[in-house]
Amino acid sequence: MNKTLDVPERKLPAASEVLLEVKDVKKYFPITKGLLNRTVGQVKAVDGVNLSIRQGETFGLVGESGCGKSTFGRVLLRLQSATGGEVLFNGKDIHSLGSREMRKLREEMQIIFQDPFGSLNPRFLVKDIIGEPLRIHRKMSAKETDARVVELMELVGLDASRRNRYPHEFSGGQRQRIGIARAIALNPKFIVADEAVSALDVSVQSQVINLLMKLQKELGLTFLFIAHGLNVVRHISDRVGVMYLGKLVEVAETEELFAAPLHPYTAALLSAIPKPSPRRKQERIMLEGDVPSPANPPSGCRFHTRCPFVQDTCRQTEPLLKEAVPGRQVACHFPLLPKS
Ligand SMILES: Nc1ncnc2c1ncn2[C@@H]1O[C@H](COP(=O)(O)OP(=O)(O)OP(=O)(O)O)[C@@H](O)[C@H]1O
Numbered sequence: 351m352n353k354t355l356d357v358p359e360r361k362l363p364a365a366s367e368v369l370l371e372v373k374d375v376k377k378y379f380p381i382t383k384g385l386l387n388r389t390v391g392q393v394k395a396v397d398g399v400n401l402s403i404r405q406g407e408t409f410g411l412v413g414e415s416g417c418g419k420s421t422f423g424r425v426l427l428r429l430q431s432a433t434g435g436e437v438l439f440n441g442k443d444i445h446s447l448g449s450r451e452m453r454k455l456r457e458e459m460q461i462i463f464q465d466p467f468g469s470l471n472p473r474f475l476v477k478d479i480i481g482e483p484l485r486i487h488r489k490m491s492a493k494e495t496d497a498r499v500v501e502l503m504e505l506v507g508l509d510a511s512r513r514n515r516y517p518h519e520f521s522g523g524q525r526q527r528i529g530i531a532r533a534i535a536l537n538p539k540f541i542v543a544d545e546a547v548s549a550l551d552v553s554v555q556s557q558v559i560n561l562l563m564k565l566q567k568e569l570g571l572t573f574l575f576i577a578h579g580l581n582v583v584r585h586i587s588d589r590v591g592v593m594y595l596g597k598l599v600e601v602a603e604t605e606e607l608f609a610a611p612l613h614p615y616t617a618a619l620l621s622a623i624p625k626p627s628p629r630r631k632q633e634r635i636m637l638e639g640d641v642p643s644p645a646n647p648p649s650g651c652r653f654h655t656r657c658p659f660v661q662d663t664c665r666q667t668e669p670l671l672k673e674a675v676p677g678r679q680v681a682c683h684f685p686l687l688p689k690s
């Protein structure tokens with residue numbers, strides 16, 4: 351167990367119903383040039399992702415900066431349009447819903463951001479920040495809103511008597527709790543936590559992770575938990591997806607992924623986590639070169655320019671995400687199969 355994060359181990363929920371099904375989702379941003387804004391290329395931020403997120407699970411999404419994690423999260427919530435593909439939430443394609451249906455669905459899907467200060471309006475009192483969705487969506491009276499704000503603040507471990515204060519009067523961890531209280535105000539089913547603990551100190555990180563795990567259990571939430579590094583997602587995630595240049599390269603149950611990564615990129619990310627014992631020799635896989643541009647991804651396997659095991663096929667043919675070992679999906683021509 352990683353010593354840096356003090357959180358209890360979790361039990362996998364049974365592989366039950368699928369809450370969210372993502373089919374070949376793409377999001378391209380045009381690159382424009384000149385006075386006429388001519389489109390000269392496209393940033394392929396998300397480029398064909400297939401994934402099912404189960405009811406009640408936490409799915410961890412990791413990958414280097416710029417690989418498309420936040421864009422993917424936003425497309426899942428329709429905070430951004432998709433260039434292609436489908437996002438089925440409880441069987442309904444959310445990108446083809448009318449505005450009325452979408453407004454209803456918005457209550458069920460929420461997001462928590464990385465920067466708890468930037469995402470909270472500094473001119474609003476905490477009670478108004480948490481209470482705003484209740485007034486807008488539920489048309490609650492001032493009295494009803496106040497009672498619910500008190501309840502929510504207590505649920506996330508904040509002193510409700512401080513609700514008449516401004517966000518800057520709270521610490522970073524407390525501000526993240528305010529963001530969480532706001533996100534759960536309307537009893538959502540699905541929450542995207544985009545780097546929700548990345549800006550916090552390690553000790554505060556584990557408190558917030560513990561809070562999210564507690565809320566998940568009590569409220570039956572489903573999470574997409576986005577982070578750069580594997581060590582943060584380990585303790586909270588049931589399954590983990592590893593993203594590279596707009597694509598998923600590996601999906602596995604958390605402990606299996608940590609025990610034996612199948613994709614060389616996952617192995618490299620894992621080897622970058624410091625081991626708790628200095629006596630255990632660390633074999634770090636150093637990745638050569640920079641992350642290529644998502645506007646011009648490499649041919650064949652996108653990872654081939656940095657892969658220590660590259661072969662000719664990798665430069666020519668794109669590997670698809672498929673089951674290499676039962677229950678384990680990997681997009682690699684030569685996965686690091688466990689020795690039997
Ligand atoms: N609105 C936008 N317009 C143009 N390009 C964008 C836009 N949003 C994101 N991108 C580009 O899409 C790619 C993916 O960005 P994204 O923010 O999703 O990555 P990320 O994995 O969340 O990175 P980080 O870990 O730094 O948060 C990047 O190349 C980024 O520059």
Ligand SMILES: [Mg+2]
Nearest residue numbers: 419420421544
């Ligand atoms: Mg991001």
